[in-house]
Amino acid sequence: MAKLYLTALVLVCFHYFAVSDFQGDALYAFKKALNATSSQLGDWNLNHVNPCSSWSNIMCNGNNVTAITLPTMGFTGTLSPEIAVIKSLSTLNLEGNYITGGIPAEFGNLTNLVTLDLGNNSLIDQIPSSLGNLKNLRFLTLSQNHLTGSIPETLSTLPSLINLFLDSNNLSGQIPEQLFQVSKFNFSGNKLDCGNNSRWSCDSDSTNSGASNKSKVGLLAGPISGLMVTLLLVGLLLLLCKHRYKGYKGEVFEDVPGEIDRKIAFGQLKRFAWRELQLATENFSEENVIGQGGFGKVYKGVLADGTKVAVKQSTNYERLGEMLLFCVKLR
Ligand SMILES: *[C@@H]1O[C@H](CO)[C@@H](O)[C@H](O)[C@H]1NC(C)=O
Ligand SMILES: *[C@@H]1O[C@H](CO)[C@@H](O)[C@H](O)[C@H]1NC(C)=O
Ligand SMILES: *[C@@H]1O[C@H](CO)[C@@H](O)[C@H](O)[C@H]1NC(C)=O
Ligand SMILES: *[C@@H]1O[C@H](CO)[C@@H](O)[C@H](O)[C@H]1NC(C)=O
Ligand SMILES: *[C@@H]1O[C@H](CO)[C@@H](O)[C@H](O)[C@H]1NC(C)=O
Ligand SMILES: *[C@@H]1O[C@H](CO)[C@@H](O)[C@H](O)[C@H]1NC(C)=O
Ligand SMILES: *[C@@H]1O[C@H](CO)[C@@H](O)[C@H](O)[C@H]1NC(C)=O
Numbered sequence: 001m002a003k004l005y006l007t008a009l010v011l012v013c014f015h016y017f018a019v020s021d022f023q024g025d026a027l028y029a030f031k032k033a034l035n036a037t038s039s040q041l042g043d044w045n046l047n048h049v050n051p052c053s054s055w056s057n058i059m060c061n062g063n064n065v066t067a068i069t070l071p072t073m074g075f076t077g078t079l080s081p082e083i084a085v086i087k088s089l090s091t092l093n094l095e096g097n098y099i100t101g102g103i104p105a106e107f108g109n110l111t112n113l114v115t116l117d118l119g120n121n122s123l124i125d126q127i128p129s130s131l132g133n134l135k136n137l138r139f140l141t142l143s144q145n146h147l148t149g150s151i152p153e154t155l156s157t158l159p160s161l162i163n164l165f166l167d168s169n170n171l172s173g174q175i176p177e178q179l180f181q182v183s184k185f186n187f188s189g190n191k192l193d194c195g196n197n198s199r200w201s202c203d204s205d206s207t208n209s210g211a212s213n214k215s216k217v218g219l220l221a222g223p224i225s226g227l228m229v230t231l232l233l234v235g236l237l238l239l240l241c242k243h244r245y246k247g248y249k250g251e252v253f254e255d256v257p258g259e260i261d262r263k264i265a266f267g268q269l270k271r272f273a274w275r276e277l278q279l280a281t282e283n284f285s286e287e288n289v290i291g292q293g294g295f296g297k298v299y300k301g302v303l304a305d306g307t308k309v310a311v312k313q314s315t316n317y318e319r320l321g322e323m324l325l326f327c328v329k330l331r
Pocket of ligand 3: 072073074096097120
């Protein structure tokens, strides 16, 4: 019986980490790479496992992070490619910082991205051609950086693009012709050849063609990319599971002793901040003790969202700011 529970626990927690915790890890790596000071994004803290419950500057749909908005925060670091594992992301706004380095090619994996605003930073190197994979991208702003090289041809296959701002960089070469069909564009302030044949100009406000012509390129890409996205997702999941398994095998999970087994159901298992459980159990009040096993006491408690839980304190496994506690939903 106990063995069965242990298996169930391991499966449940594995599932939990695979679904939710990878977002916290990726965001934390992102914050580190941006060189945030200790006073910035203080609540992006790995003790609060789920970014959707308490992290600032983030929006979620359920437990999936959908937006990261960090404009004019004064960040001086670089863009971490790790953020690209958050496939649910639809908005990434880092406008008006001092971010250096290149745009990671991995950003091309963020296939749900609708808005990408990296304008007014200090980004260098070329625009990665992988951005051509962002089939849902509508607004792309890379203005006022130090980007070099030519505009990748792949951008002209973006089927949803309606705003394309690449002005004030160091781009050179030819502008792919289809890009003049985007509703609003600005290529000025570069070393680009906008064509002086009066048909097109470097920004859409001073040209007649293109202003009302919505992009029709890449219509065929839909069904094909659907298959590719599915394959990519499966691959991502496999990769993720492998990574998770490696990352967390160091943690010990134990089963709950038998004396309360009829009162509990194994629901979600996750790591909680010490404070959350302190509040839930009224500071581990003796009045809330509902059992005592070989490894420590079991408390009843109520989480902030009203869920009734049993919290098992494992006395032989302590860490700074975090103890290994088991928290199971009560029936
Ligand atoms: C969150 O993402 C997962 C996997 O991508 C998906 O199955 C689930 O439906 C999403 N949840 C919401 C509320 O969008
Ligand atoms: C990161 O921030 C520290 C302190 O603010 C600074 O000394 C360092 O140069 C920064 N590193 C980068 C890459 O911006
Ligand atoms: C660019 O960003 C800097 C720093 O946030 C800000 O001071 C400046 O006004 C911005 N420039 C433009 C044109 O938005
Ligand atoms: C993300 O993108 C990079 C470069 O575009 C690619 O090599 C990598 O396989 C992708 N990773 C995933 C998990 O899709
Ligand atoms: C543009 O690139 C040239 C070299 O190709 C470099 O000398 C110049 O400083 C760059 N300008 C900006 C604004 O980055
Ligand atoms: C475009 O203008 C440049 C000078 O700015 C000129 O040398 C070139 O011949 C012009 N090209 C065309 C096709 O008119
Ligand atoms: C295009 O970019 C240039 C340089 O950043 C700017 O001066 C101009 O106002 C922009 N045009 C439009 C229509 O946004």
